[in-house]
Amino acid sequence: MSELKFIETTDETIYTDILEELENGVGEPLYPGDERRIFGDTMAKVIVTVYNTVNDACRQKMLRYARGTVLDALGENRDVIRLDPTYATTTLRFTVTEAVGSNIIIPAGLRVTGDFVHYFLTDTTAVLYAGSLYVDVAATAEEGGTDYNNIDEGEISEIVDVSDVPLLDGVTNLTITEGGGDREEDEPYRERIREAENKLSTAGPAKAYKYWALSANSLVTDAVVESEKETITRTLKTYAGHAFQGGANLLPDTLVVFLSDGSEATAGADYTAEYADELLTLSLSGSLAGAEAVKIQIGRNMYGRVKIVPICAGGQIPSEEVLADVLAACSADDVRPLTDMVTVEAPETHEYDIELTYYTTKANESEVVQNVEGSGGAIDQYINWQGSTLNQDINPDELRKRILCPDWADDLIGATRVQIIKPEYTELNSTTVAKFSGKKTVKHIVRG
Structure with a gap:
């Protein structure tokens, strides 16, 4: 996204313009050392500072650039108030x-x-x-x-x-202190302001529920909103080589058909399935041909039953108090559509280990070890990144990237090569968060 400028603030451009105006005014070139040119140089620096200040003030009228009290004022215009800190x-x-x-x-x-x-x-x-x-x-x-x-x-x-x-x-x-949250910072506050228009809907869209979940407690940094699902298990009688299961909102992709010994039947070989007009039709063949009954398992969307799964800053699992705050905010009469039933649950967790070997040169060994294994280094950054967001698979390539290139902006030196054994890429469902198990085996090898 390009930087927005209301007025020109480039030093060279402003300096050139001022020098041209001075030379036109006196009718002769102004060479270095000329006191009139020295005056112009000084004046250019002052004008650049003023222009930058004016440009910044103008840009803060835009949500993208606003900060501090200006951002608070923009939030008030959309009835979005910055969240106060919570107390441990x-x-x-x-x-x-x-x-x-x-x-x-x-x-x-x-x-x-x-x-x-x-x-x-x-x-x-x-x-x-x-x-x-x-x-x-x-x-x-x-x-x-x-x-x-x-x-x-x-x-x-x-x-x-x-x-x-x-x-x-x-x-x-008697207990570890918990529940304290900082005053909402500019970036999460900005995102809530952007999503404020979603709260105006009374139809119960996911974005509206997410907005209210993020507004319920300053500790909440992300939330997944989805319709609840249930798994149906049925034993169906067969009629002329066919079996039928009626019902709205069935999910054919989740269908599992079982043989008489309890093992899974093979689609195409043992049966074919068609779901139309709220009726699931099974045509039996192969090992299921002639079966008098067939057992199936299939998922179903439960529209009208909304499940909200929040997560707190740094990937912390929300406490019962935080879950209660989210439920209260999302179940309010002026938020929840009349036909919705809202539930709030803590996310499930999936633990992963870290086991890897990375390579560096002798000249860069101490710096690379600090950048990779030190406090706030590549591994710590990955653990925070991996566990701070819902709906995010376990991705070892992100760890690889951070070890090889710790930080482009600061020109930090990374490893020359890395072999990652754990974690392995793992797909997670939208309401499961990855958590580091604490088991870490990391070593480095010096070459060259």
């Missing part, structure tokens, strides 16, 4: 080493921490009753964002507002 949560346990004879009141908003950087506040007032050694209470991060996620059990151990509860001896988090 956990469960805290407050304890005393010996039971006391009176109740201890733990006020709502009591602050605790594990590093004096990330603070959590109790959600409600709790009471540690006389004779008890502990009480559990839910707590929420002081600020939103992913920085408050993944604090391990037991790491939150300091009561900040100790003067409010002097009788308590300790605190600890």
Whole structure:
């Protein structure tokens, strides 16, 4: 896509124009060193800066280029508000080493921490009753964002507002902190604005459901919307070498016909199938000729039953809270068509291993190893790419590309050759996400 320019901002063009105007004005050539030409050089730099600023301001009127508060304003015009950050949560346990004879009141908003950087506040007032050694209470991060996620059990151990509860001896988090999401960044927000027009439909298109799913929670970065399917298994009686199964929305491509011993029959040799006017007709032959009954299995679309499968940033599987948010957003009366039944499910996962050998030269060995195996290197990038999106097959060629060419923009040096044993190319259905198993066998060989 070409860059859009409202005014000319090329340095050479502007400089040439200014120099020509000055020379025309004084009626003689201006050579290097002439103070009038030096003045023109300085003026050209100022004008280039002004033109670039004006051009940027004009371009930000377009959704493609808008950012920050300007993008917020464009979103407001389409009734699409940037998603606020979400707050991580956990469960805290407050304890005393010996039971006391009176109740201890733990006020709502009591602050605790594990590093004096990330603070959590109790959600409600709790009471540690006389004779008890502990009480559990839910707590929420002081600020939103992913920085408050993944604090391990037991790491939150300091009561900040100790003067409010002097009788308590300790605190600890019983669960890993989770649920924190950053404020929506410009690119995903821009995509939601682009898809905003889809929400106007009341017919239940997939794009409209996807828009509302992405708007339900800032952690959701992708979603697949599809009609639910069911698998029908029937044993059909035969009539003059034919068997029949009626029903709308059958999927002939999924048909499986079984022989009497339970093995699969061969299409063309043992039967032919035709589906027309909502009737599946089997003409039996070969091993099925003369059969009194035949067992079949076939899929069927269940139109009106909508399944939504969301995924979170970085390929994280959505929690029950996130799934509930998506269901609530997509089932609202002003979103869901009256005849639709909406369900929301977490994606299935398919694990893969990494096993490979790559080659490099002695001169580039240390740099290539860092670019391939280092933190944020080619392998880490591939794992993130492979697992962050639904409806994406496991593709070892993407891993190969990143190892050989880590980053064109930064001119990073990649391997000279790579042999990938695992993963193998694997087709995944639209609601399955690839997840790295953690099993990684990587070695490099130096040649030359």
